[in-house]
Amino acid sequence: MQSMWKQPLGALGSTHSPEHTLAGIRGLEQIGCELLRFSVPDLQSAELLGELASRTDLPLVADIHFDHRLALRCLDFPIAKIRINPGNIGRADKVEELVRKAEDKEVALRVGVNAGSLPKRLRREKNVARAMVRAAEEELSLLERLGYDRVIFSLKAADVETTVEANLLFAESHEYPLHIGVTEAGPLVQGTVKNTLAIARLLENGVGDTVRVSLSDSPENEIIAARSILQNLGFRAFGPEVISCPTCGRTAFDVTGFLEKVQPFMRRIHKNITVAIMGCPVNGPGEAKRADLGITGSENQVVIFKKGKIIRRESADHAIEAFKEELEKF
Secondary structure (H helix, E strand, C coil), X not given: CEEECCCCCCCCCCCCCXXXXXXXXXXXXXXXXXXXXXXXXXXXXXXXHHHHHHHCCCCEEEEXXXXXXXXXXXXXXXXXXXXXXXXXXXXXXXXXXHHHHHHXXXXXXXXXXXXXXXXXXXXXXXXXXXXXXXXXXXXXXXXHHCCCCCEEEEEECCCHHHHHHHHHHHXXXXXXXXXXXXXXXXXXXXXXXXXXXXXXXXXXXXXXXXXXXXXXXXXXXXXXXXXXXXXXCCCCCCCCXXXXXXXXXXXXXXXXXXXXXXXXXXXXXXXXXXXXXXXCCCCHHHHHHHXXXXXXXXXXXEEEEECCEEEEEEEHHHHHHHHHHHHHCC
């Protein structure tokens, strides 16, 4: 699972200092981020990314456009991967210089093909998915001539159908690993829906090696969404699976408020359990029979269940503390 750092890499002592960024990296790592990409628009950013890479175990990726010298500088540090777009690094000799240094450092390249930034000669193609595959293949041809195969490809569009079609077409003819997701997918809800549809279809067809849920939202929510997609598809298990009711006029327990307060805690639990948080006694006990741990309430009291059996009654004021105590026992 991947995400991308959303802020600029600033100077030491600023709000975007290495210390500030490292704290953010640690937080993302705790909730399951396995690879984090950074934009590198200038030499200062390359230097700062290099410092970060030297101070964290989380693999960091340098996102490079136009200036191959920035990629070369990043390769002086323990960077895990360099990401480039087809054609925008420049002449073949510049690509070769990058490849030779990446080869020497044993660093992978990611070739990222986006429907919105295709090479000019391919922008008039009626079938955008096929144009994306052609862009990937042109870059692949150059890399193969240079004898370099430590490459992962991504083919992303802002819509589900183009993204799925492009990845399936590429996978039919090539065995290189694919990083999948929908780019420019939109805000939290719409973007999560688009990414879920595309990622699920591709994974169920055996296509996809790494994923990112790209959102106009925080990196944390990108990772949370990716975790949920992979866990519900049965590909990965990350921790508690939450069952919670949508609430209605019978709701006597503040499900939404309770979730907001306990979810950050639950994300740091790596035990594969099911947790039920229900709004009233109608469905609460029934759902809790299937859950490893459940809670519901009415008026000023909450009831905590374990496999359907009541294990604890508490006042509403102590609900969060009591529930965390029971979670910790797992």
